[in-house]
Amino acid sequence: MSEGLNKIEAQPTLPWRVVTSVVMQGLRIRMGRALVTIGGVALGTAFLMATVTDRIVTSAVSVERAARAETRRMVATLAADTGPLENRVVAVIADRPLKENENRFVAQLKESGASEVRVAVGTGREGITKGVSAVVAVGGPVITKEELAVARQPVVGVFEATARAPEGAVVVNLTRPVPEEEAAALAEQERQESVRLIWVLSVALAVTVIGVSNAMLMSVTERFREIGTMKCLGALSAFIRRVFLVEALIVGATGAAAGMLLGLMLPVLRYAAIDYGWAMVFSAVPWGQLALGGVASWLAGTALALLAAVYPARAAARMVPAAALRSTI
Amino acid sequence: MIAARRKAKIDQKRMAQLLDVPATVAQPPAIRAVDVHKVYRTRHTEYHALRGATLDVARGEFLSIMGPSGSGKSTLFNMIGGLGKPTSGKVFIDEVDVAHLDHNELAWLRCRKIGYIFQSYNLIQVMTCLENVMLPMAFAGLDSDRAREKALLLLELVGLGHRPLHRPAELSGGQQQRCAIARALANSPSIVLADEPTANLDQKTGGEMIELLCRLRDELGVTVISATHDPKMLMRSDRVLWIADGKIVRSCTPAELKAEGGGHHG
Numbered sequence: 001m002s003e004g005l006n007k008i009e010a011q012p013t014l015p016w017r018v019v020t021s022v023v024m025q026g027l028r029i030r031m032g033r034a035l036v037t038i039g040g041v042a043l044g045t046a047f048l049m050a051t052v053t054d055r056i057v058t059s060a061v062s063v064e065r066a067a068r069a070e071t072r073r074m075v076a077t078l079a080a081d082t083g084p085l086e087n088r089v090v091a092v093i094a095d096r097p098l099k100e101n102e103n104r105f106v107a108q109l110k111e112s113g114a115s116e117v118r119v120a121v122g123t124g125r126e127g128i129t130k131g132v133s134a135v136v137a138v139g140g141p142v143i144t145k146e147e148l149a150v151a152r153q154p155v156v157g158v159f160e161a162t163a164r165a166p167e168g169a170v171v172v173n174l175t176r177p178v179p180e181e182e183a184a185a186l187a188e189q190e191r192q193e194s195v196r197l198i199w200v201l202s203v204a205l206a207v208t209v210i211g212v213s214n215a216m217l218m219s220v221t222e223r224f225r226e227i228g229t230m231k232c233l234g235a236l237s238a239f240i241r242r243v244f245l246v247e248a249l250i251v252g253a254t255g256a257a258a259g260m261l262l263g264l265m266l267p268v269l270r271y272a273a274i275d276y277g278w279a280m281v282f283s284a285v286p287w288g289q290l291a292l293g294g295v296a297s298w299l300a301g302t303a304l305a306l307l308a309a310v311y312p313a314r315a316a317a318r319m320v321p322a323a324a325l326r327s328t329i
Numbered sequence: 330m331i332a333a334r335r336k337a338k339i340d341q342k343r344m345a346q347l348l349d350v351p352a353t354v355a356q357p358p359a360i361r362a363v364d365v366h367k368v369y370r371t372r373h374t375e376y377h378a379l380r381g382a383t384l385d386v387a388r389g390e391f392l393s394i395m396g397p398s399g400s401g402k403s404t405l406f407n408m409i410g411g412l413g414k415p416t417s418g419k420v421f422i423d424e425v426d427v428a429h430l431d432h433n434e435l436a437w438l439r440c441r442k443i444g445y446i447f448q449s450y451n452l453i454q455v456m457t458c459l460e461n462v463m464l465p466m467a468f469a470g471l472d473s474d475r476a477r478e479k480a481l482l483l484l485e486l487v488g489l490g491h492r493p494l495h496r497p498a499e500l501s502g503g504q505q506q507r508c509a510i511a512r513a514l515a516n517s518p519s520i521v522l523a524d525e526p527t528a529n530l531d532q533k534t535g536g537e538m539i540e541l542l543c544r545l546r547d548e549l550g551v552t553v554i555s556a557t558h559d560p561k562m563l564m565r566s567d568r569v570l571w572i573a574d575g576k577i578v579r580s581c582t583p584a585e586l587k588a589e590g591g592g593h594h595g
Contacts, residue, residue, distance in 0.1 A: 007423075007424075007425060008425060008430065008434045008437055008438065009434075009437055010433055010434070010437065011433050011434070011436040011437040011440060011468070011469075012469070012470035014467065014468070014470075018467055025455050025456060025460075026455045028455075029454070029455035029496075030455065225449075225451060226451075226453055226454070228451075229445075229447070229451040229453065230453070230464070230468075231436070231439070232410075232412070232439055232445045233439070233440065233445070233464055233465040233468055233512070233515075234436050234437065234439050234440020234441070234465055234468035234469060234516075235436065235468055236432070236433060236436050237432065239468075320412070320413070321412045321439065322403075322407050322412045322413065324445070324447060324451055325403065325406070325407070325412075325447065325448075325524055
């Protein structure tokens with residue numbers, strides 16, 4: 001080793017704070033370019049989030065609609081044996097808390113004109129069957145002969161096969177098994193739609209990554225003299241790389257946040273205002289799921305922007321300091 | 330900040346301390362290049378940019394290098410500026426053999442030992458003058474309070490103390506080059522490398538820049554090496570080197586140059 005080597009030290013690695021301040025300065029001054037890149041990330045993320053929102057909203061709405069239709073069907077099935085339910089009384093005997101579809105059923109009974117729906121969960125079933133047009137069994141209670149004897153009509157609606165009705169009762173099965181071919185067709189349709197969606201999403205996100213990468217490469221080319229100068233002044237390659245990565249992170253997170261909000265609001269507003277109505281959308285949409293989708297989209301958008309910056313950042317870090325001496329551009 | 334500037338004017342001792350003025354004792358050469366060859370290889374071709382260039386640059390010397398394009402001038406400049414390593418031969422910058430340094434150590438060398446001045450100033454456009462001058466000190470790991478104090482002193486020194494917060498685009502060419510000179514001096518380098526520092530400036534401003542470089546050499550003892558074709562610059566140099574075809578073909582003083590009637594271009 002040479003005699004002077006002992007004088008050489010390692011160039012210190014700068015703290016992230018310095019990197020970030022250099023990046024923020026650049027972004028502030030070159031706001032126009034940053035906005036273009038932010039727009040690119042925002043569009044890609046908006047597309048992703050809009051797809052997510054679309055799926056969540058439409059599937060929630062269709063589930064809600066199916067549930068409502070199914071509830072109406074149940075009440076109609078019951079009414080087929082009891083006659084119209086206007087001003088009639090129905091008793092509901094449950095040996096467990098009511099599930100959502102059963103609650104909907106109770107609500108629907110009232111909607112259909114029933115004057116009273118007596119609900120007994122576990123206890124308190126004494127005498128509630130008096131004068132009722134139908135007894136509905138939720139879960140697996142045993143409806144006794146005595147209970148049915150005081151009813152106006154001996155109709156027993158059951159949700160599950162575990163419920164027991166006495167001899168001579170008219171038993172109405174309220175639930176129905178989903179026909180196999182119908183379920184299979186639904187699953188197949190779902191699968192095809194998923195494949196198409198994944199394909200379209202991948203292309204859209206790849207286009208975003210390439211677009212952002214291209215914009216960042218341009219900004220590297222634009223700044224090659226600046227980068228060379230920084231290296232002449234003692235910047236390490238790692239510093240240059242970090243500058244571009246942090247820039248991508250900031251631009252990506254901002255763009256992804258904007259895109260996420262856009263992709264959340266536009267479909268929800270559209271469905272609420274045009275397709276399904278506000279009440280339907282706001283009662284059916286699982287907001288927790290939507291928020292989760294939003295966070296995932298935001299993370300995905302940010303990660304994609306970061307991914308897009310890997311190559312440009314490496315190109316910038318590899319730039320030789322002598323680039324600063326070139327006087328063109 | 331204003332207080333710091335006021336302080337700068339009165340505290341000469343602090344200034345000498347901060348600028349790390351070297352003692353004027355006999356010292357080894359600032360730069361020594363011995364039989365330097367540089368070959369650029371592409372897949373199919375080889376290009377010999379330097380074919381055995383040898384030179385010594387004394388501490389505190391004001392040296393000008395001339396040569397037509399393609400002569401190897403830029404390559405020699407890169408070699409003695411720590412921007413690249415020779416294919417063969419030795420380059421010592423401030424007694425350090427460049428060949429033994431890795432990327433990190435080369436960055437350290439560029440940061441501490443050499444100040445660069447460019448033809449087109451190369452200030453970071455998004456930063457103010459002050460931040461430009463502080464940048465090399467940040468790279469050197471200096472805390473920002475000290476860096477700011479020293480940067481303001483340096484801007485004062487080059488005659489730009491009144492506009493530290495302007496961005497390069499708001500300054501004239503001469504002012505930008507002043508700022509660049511202040512930046513080159515940020516880490517008290519022993520060598521200042523100037524690549525055609527007056528080429529983009531008018532006669533008068535170019536002359537001021539030459540005076541400034543001479544003053545820095547005299548006051549701070551820095552070695553100034555410049556690639557130039559500016560006759561004014563050549564006349565103020567201690568020595569002029571000609572490079573042609575990858576070798577140093579002639580070394581003379583401005584007096585000798587004048588005797589020939591000047592204007593000799595390799």
